[in-house]
Amino acid sequence: MSMVRRSADMLVEFRQMFGGAGEAENRRILLGAEEMAGKGRLFNHMILRTGCEVAWHIHHGDCETYYVLKGRGAYSDNGVMTELGPGDTAFVNDGEGHSIRCISEEPLEVIALVLYTA
């Protein structure tokens, strides 16, 4: 069924990500697999304040895309460090790992999408 979910009604979760510094603000665009036709499990607008991070983790059975909206991040692309800024896209596949940390004064804002690979 079609739906419109207003900004004020978004589910917003603050959580430490894989033991990393600080807490991420996860604004959930879709609420997991049931709203994603079973094709993925996460579609979030994620906000990381200065110094906050999603610590290193490896994906199993799924792949993840980050699309940067604002701010700058120090990013590990499966072990290779680089920097991400607005408009940059980073992708890790099943079996690969990544991490990201906000290194700008303004928050790092990212659209995150996790799709199943199986």
Next chain:
Amino acid sequence: MSMVRRSADMLVEFRQMFGGAGEAENRRILLGAEEMAGKGRLFNHMILRTGCEVAWHIHHGDCETYYVLKGRGAYSDNGVMTELGPGDTAFVNDGEGHSIRCISEEPLEVIALVLYTA
């Protein structure tokens, strides 16, 4: 394989959408099914200038989510008109239709995700 695609290297397509007014700027975050583990066919950052629209269309075999980043849109949610602004999410399922038109002076910026439902 993991990848980082820089903003400057994004594929950007300008096209009229379903016969609607003006052209949408489609900044392709992922390049279709091959980059989406076969789970969907579109993951775009779409920009509509004032008066530009994605005209009415019905989805067959897939579902689409719009997540508004900036600007305001007049939106048909499967035939019911409403207005969308930043942070709002709109979803249509298989067999349902929608349209959206930029009604703000600033461009309407939307993240669009199409996942297969079959």
